Amino acid sequence: MLGSESNPLEVQRDADNEGTSYPVEDKIPSPSAALAQAAEPPIESRTSASSAELPTAREDHIHTKSEEHPKLPPLNGAALHVPKDDAVESRAESESETSPSGDKKNEDAEKTKKRQSFFVRTLWTFIMIGGFITLLLLGHAYMILLVMVCQTAVYREVTALFTLAGPKSDDGEDDGEGRDPWSKTLNWYFFAVTNYFLYGESIIYYFKHVVFADSQLLPFATNHRFISFILYTIGFVGFVSSLQRGHLKRQFGLFCWVHMTLLMIVVSSHFIVNNILEGMIWFWVPASLVICNDVFAYVCGITLGRTPLIKLSPKKTVEGFVGAFFCTLIFGVAWGTYFMQFDYMVCPVRDLGVSAWNSVTCNRNPVFLWKEFGIPAPVQTVLSALGRTVTTIPYAPYQFHLLVMACFASLVAPFGGFFASGFKRAFNIKDFGHSIPGHGGMTDRMDCQFLMGVFTYVYYSSLIRQHHVTVGSALQMIVSGLTVDEQLELIADLKRYLEGRGVNVPIPLAVPSASAAAVEL
Numbered sequence: 001m002l003g004s005e006s007n008p009l010e011v012q013r014d015a016d017n018e019g020t021s022y023p024v025e026d027k028i029p030s031p032s033a034a035l036a037q038a039a040e041p042p043i044e045s046r047t048s049a050s051s052a053e054l055p056t057a058r059e060d061h062i063h064t065k066s067e068e069h070p071k072l073p074p075l076n077g078a079a080l081h082v083p084k085d086d087a088v089e090s091r092a093e094s095e096s097e098t099s100p101s102g103d104k105k106n107e108d109a110e111k112t113k114k115r116q117s118f119f120v121r122t123l124w125t126f127i128m129i130g131g132f133i134t135l136l137l138l139g140h141a142y143m144i145l146l147v148m149v150c151q152t153a154v155y156r157e158v159t160a161l162f163t164l165a166g167p168k169s170d171d172g173e174d175d176g177e178g179r180d181p182w183s184k185t186l187n188w189y190f191f192a193v194t195n196y197f198l199y200g201e202s203i204i205y206y207f208k209h210v211v212f213a214d215s216q217l218l219p220f221a222t223n224h225r226f227i228s229f230i231l232y233t234i235g236f237v238g239f240v241s242s243l244q245r246g247h248l249k250r251q252f253g254l255f256c257w258v259h260m261t262l263l264m265i266v267v268s269s270h271f272i273v274n275n276i277l278e279g280m281i282w283f284w285v286p287a288s289l290v291i292c293n294d295v296f297a298y299v300c301g302i303t304l305g306r307t308p309l310i311k312l313s314p315k316k317t318v319e320g321f322v323g324a325f326f327c328t329l330i331f332g333v334a335w336g337t338y339f340m341q342f343d344y345m346v347c348p349v350r351d352l353g354v355s356a357w358n359s360v361t362c363n364r365n366p367v368f369l370w371k372e373f374g375i376p377a378p379v380q381t382v383l384s385a386l387g388r389t390v391t392t393i394p395y396a397p398y399q400f401h402l403l404v405m406a407c408f409a410s411l412v413a414p415f416g417g418f419f420a421s422g423f424k425r426a427f428n429i430k431d432f433g434h435s436i437p438g439h440g441g442m443t444d445r446m447d448c449q450f451l452m453g454v455f456t457y458v459y460y461s462s463l464i465r466q467h468h469v470t471v472g473s474a475l476q477m478i479v480s481g482l483t484v485d486e487q488l489e490l491i492a493d494l495k496r497y498l499e500g501r502g503v504n505v506p507i508p509l510a511v512p513s514a515s516a517a518a519v520e521l
Contacts, residue, residue, distance in 0.1 A: 121438035128436070128445075129291075136284060139355040143276050143283065148195075151269035153442035155261055157432040159187055161423075162257045182242040183251070187258050189235050194262050197228035198270035206277045206349060208472025212479045222480055265450065272453035278460060279365075281345040285336045285402070286456045289409035290448045292331045297324035297414070312421045316414075325410040332406030333399055340368050340398055367397040367464055401464065408455050413448040420447035 135142040204211055204221050211221045220227075243251055275282040301320025309316040339345045344354070347362035354360055372392040375383070383390050420443060424430065433441025478487060495505045 117438060124436055124438045132287075136280065137356040139353065140276055140280060140349050141352040143280070144273055144352075147269055147272050147276070150442055150446055151265055152191075153433075153435060154265050154446055155191055157435075157441045157443045158261045158265065159258060161427055161429075161432075162254055182238070183254055186235060186239055186242070187254070189238070190232075190258055190262060191266065193228065193231045193235060194266050196231065197225070198266065199273070200224045200228065202270065202273055202277060206274075206472075208470070208476045209350075212472070212475045218479065221476075268450035268454050271457035272449075275453060275457050275460070277349045278465070279346050279348055281336070281339055282456055282460055283453075284345065285332070285339060286405055286409065286452050287449060288335055289328055289332050289406055290413055290452050292335075293324045293328045293410050293414065294448070296327040296331075297321060300324055300327070310418055312418050312425065316418075321410075321414070325407075328410045329403065329406045332402045332409070336402040337396070337399060340396065365464065365466060367401060370394050370396050401459075404459070405456065409448075409452055412455070413452045416448040416451040420444065 132146075135146050200220075201224070204224060211217045239251075239255060272283060275286070297316070297320040299320075300323030301315070301317045304319040304323060305317030307318040308314060309318050309321050343360045343362060343364075344356050344358075346364060346368050347360050371394070373395050374392055375390060380389075380391060420432075424432065431440030432443035435441050436445060439445055478490065482490065498505050
């Protein structure tokens, strides 16, 4: 019987079936009858379009139901032939494509692609690490230049995302970037002004002994913040002047987007530069901890990973996260302990021309000085019974700080990467750019470094930095707070004080005669 319960076809049976007949709702036409019916012209207008489609609809209906119930017996024991339609042919083609041989080819192509991607990614990882080490040896100025290049690339990639999902114009139509020629100019103007302010603050703070001793740099140092505010005001006035009716939503959206990017990227980079100036180790070791955690998370994830960690990054696993945590702790203590023995790494910057091949000396921060930890007497007794006499264990306070930084790099800094992953999903993109082959854009590699750099600066300045008066800070107070006569009086008092302690203070030849006389008095 052909059909289904939802749409039965009642047909007349043969005389062998006790001569019983059933009402027929719709007979299946024979091929000759179908040809004759097709040759006849339409009788009424109602048979025009809709009536012409009835045989096709009926055939499709019968064919579909027979496909749904292929085990049903054919009508009167005879095979019913239904021509294949386009859907069946396309299904057959798709089945041929998904044959075992096709699957094998796809798997081989996928494996080849993964191998190539792994090779390119690994190659550029070593290139970046080699370049990182080279700039480290060249000196602090090159590391600062590296940070500036990275922040510029990240700023360009993030601000470019605004064009992907920026608000439409006021009339509801999509507004192209070319309609606002000043937007890109103002973006980079605010970027330059922000860098001028932040880097100027760093130069004035760390190089007071140079800036306030130079008469040409003195106006820059004393009026730096006012100059920065004037420059920002010029940009703000330029933005308001460029507002156009019909594009206000997009322009104000871009203005907020740029300032958010400046806060999260440029300000973070400013703290990273301060870490470099406080001592190369406060930049090198935290950055290495983030890289180490990333590498071990990848290795532990592909070898042991089974449980997904977070939906924003489906490839991140709990096993990779936990394994990277313990590996980073061990690596951090060993890595930091090795580099703390070099004065080049731990000394604050006083000369940007210094490199790893120069001799650098300074009064070390107490956290880098080795101390002895006394082992309790019961533990000494146990060790003596085991044949080992140990009374003290050497340690450096910096090692405890290394544990704290390693914990942050493993447990908190990865959320900077998760944040970037959510950002990319919001814009339906895979990577922020293609500036680094195999790694995506610069933002894809720096997302965790910004968070780690800010934490390191706050942690160092709050718990480790020594606050004491320096020559630069005293000179800043003298130059900015005393008049020329008061400065000469201070020199005379300082000269008498040093001579009273047996120190001969020659008067420099550069001091004018009148000033020299004042000093002698």
